Amino acid sequence: MADTAKDRLIDKIKKLLAVTSEAGATEAEAVAAALAAQRLMVAHDISERELWAEVPEVIEEISVGSVRMDWKKSLLSVVARSYRCSCYLSGGGKTFQGIFVGRSSDASAAKLVFDSLANLGQKLSKKAGEARKQQAAQAQADLYGHESLKEDYVKRWLNQEAAKARTSFLAGFVSGVASVLDKQTQELLVLVPSEVADYMDNMNLTSHKRRKKSYGRDAYEQGRLEGAAAVASGRVEDGQNPRLVA
Numbered sequence: 157m158a159d160t161a162k163d164r165l166i167d168k169i170k171k172l173l174a175v176t177s178e179a180g181a182t183e184a185e186a187v188a189a190a191l192a193a194q195r196l197m198v199a200h201d202i203s204e205r206e207l208w209a210e211v212p213e214v215i216e217e218i219s220v221g222s223v224r225m226d227w228k229k230s231l232l233s234v235v236a237r238s239y240r241c242s243c244y245l246s247g248g249g250k251t252f253q254g255i256f257v258g259r260s261s262d263a264s265a266a267k268l269v270f271d272s273l274a275n276l277g278q279k280l281s282k283k284a285g286e287a288r289k290q291q292a293a294q295a296q297a298d299l300y301g302h303e304s305l306k307e308d309y310v311k312r313w314l315n316q317e318a319a320k321a322r323t324s325f326l327a328g329f330v331s332g333v334a335s336v337l338d339k340q341t342q343e344l345l346v347l348v349p350s351e352v353a354d355y356m357d358n359m360n361l362t363s364h365k366r367r368k369k370s371y372g373r374d375a376y377e378q379g380r381l382e383g384a385a386a387v388a389s390g391r392v393e394d395g396q397n398p399r400l401v402a
Contacts (some may be wrong), residue, residue, distance in 0.1 A: 165200055166207055169193045173261050177268075187272045190265040191387075194238075197344055215355045218263040219246075220270050223254035226367065227326040231274060232256075234330060238337040239266035240348055242356045258352050273386065277329040280382050281322040284375055288321035289314050324375035331376075332383025 175181045175189035196202065223229050223245065232254040236243040241258030256263040256270075292314055293305055304310055340346075 162200075162202075162206075165196065166202060169196050169202060169207060172196070173265060176261075176264050178264070183268065183271070186265075187268045190268055193265075194340060202344075214260055215257065215352055216260045216263050218256045218267050220254040220256065220267055220274075222250075222252065224250050224252050225326075226369070227277070227323075227330050228254065228274060230327075230330045231270060231277070231333065234334045234337055235266050235270045235273070237348070238341050238346065239263075239269065240346055240352070241266045242348055242352055244356070244359070244361050257356060259349065273333055273383075276386055277326055277379075277383070280329070281325040281379070284325040284378055285318035285322040288372075288375065289318040292317045320372055321375040323369070324371035324373075325379035325382075327369070327371050328376035328379025328381075329383035329386075330379075332380040332385070333387050334383075335380075336384050336387040 172189040172193035176186050177183055181189070197207070220232065223232055229245065229252075232243050235241075236256055236258075239256075239258065240262045241256045243254060243256050246253040246255055254270075256266045258266065296304055296310060296314075305314075
């Protein structure tokens with residue numbers, strides 16, 4: 157078959173997806189490569205069927221560790237469907253483990269992106285919580301004086317406000333991530349491979365019910381904007397600092 161420009165582009169995408177920690181790359185390099193491959197597929201209209209026309213890879217289960225918090229369960233699902241994977245929860249209560257199921261390269265890429273986004277979301281949510289705490293403390297001081305901030309019940313209230321802001325921010329963050337990744341998924345007509353679907357069907361999993369929660373509007377919206385920007389710009393965690401990846 158002739159070596160066309162599209163063939164060369166497909167080869168480039170496959171090489172990017174082959175940049176993994178198992179192959180010697182750093183986590184930041186692997187995440188950058190996975191996101192770059194995703195963007196190339198969108199920009200040049202490369203379908204999943206064209207990319208993986210060869211013999212299907214081995215189906216693999218890859219754990220991302222604890223996903224006890226609801227926002228991590230949601231992020232697991234969002235990333236899974238964007239990387240042609242399925243997912244499930246193993247264990248229960250505080251021991252819930254998130255598992256990606258997919259072709260080896262897909263599941264590995266999904267884990268890298270999940271870990272990066274989860275780390276970034278947690279880091280940004282702490283800033284949002286601290287900002288809300290300072291805002292509430294200022295309002296308290298304006299009304300009742302700075303001495304009131306020393307009261308134990310006021311300290312507890314301020315910590316609760318910070319926790320609510322973090323929870324709302326993270327829920328919004330996942331929503332923002334989903335808004336961008338789901339759009340790419342629809343544009344690419346990304347489908348879970350039939351062998352992955354069959355693998356999941358044979359597991360006979362039970363459904364997991366999630367609790368309904370209400371969120372603070374401002375923190376949720378801030379998180380939504382940050383989540384969408386993180387994916388659109390390719391921002392990932394590199395050590396202690398967020399960075400932009402090409």
